Amino acid sequence: MKKKNWLIVGILAVVTFLLGMLANSIMGRKAEAQIISRANTDIKDFEARNEIWGEYYQREYQSWLQTADTTFRAKYMSSDNDDLLAERPEMVILWAGYAFSKDYTAPRGHMHAVADVTHTLRTGSPTDSTHSPQPSTCWTCKSPDVPRMMNKIGIENYYKGHWDDFRK
Structure with a gap:
């Protein structure tokens, strides 16, 4: 009987500890969300210019600027x-x-992402009026303007497109 009681006490201690960790994590995330939500209230929807984001996220912007260095x-x-x-x-x-x-x-670095993906043979780089063999999804990881384009033409139309539909 004693062994059973100690087992129950041990299980309750572990459960209490885990619930405390969960509560701590939730409280930390709520505080973090409040800070983040206050930081970008002046940025318009679908803003893609890095300089505008840099006004509110200075450390991230400075880090992004450092990616211009290719030495x-x-x-x-x-x-x-x-x-x-x-x-x-x-x-x-x-x-x-x-x-x-x-x-x-x-x-x-990320500063070169659009230029690098535009000048690579991997995207097909068509030299005539034919479509690149790559889908428009290749832009999704490279261009900060993708959310605006999706909003403008629709998500389904964006994903139906080809790489070169959005090159210009």
Whole structure:
């Protein structure tokens, strides 16, 4: 009987501890949400200009500005537009059939995201009036203007589109 009582006490202690941790997490998130919701009240819906966001999120903006620097060098990576397929030709074989086998450069900072994805062969880079083989979803990870475009033409139409529908 004593063993059973200790087991119940132990289980209750663990449950009480876990409920306390949950309550602490909820209270912390509520405080965090209040700070965040006050910070961006002056930003208009679908604002894509980084400078506007930088007024309210200075640390993040300064971090983003630092991604313009392409001088970083390491043994296997850099922050410049190095051709990794030329450095490691075996990657062409590993990625055979995927767009990465056509062109793969070292990832640069977020400041270069739209320029890098626009000038890569992976998106098809059509030279005539034909559509790129890539869908418009490739923009979703690169362009801050995607939410505005989705609102303007509709989410379904955005996802039905092609890469080059939104290049300009």
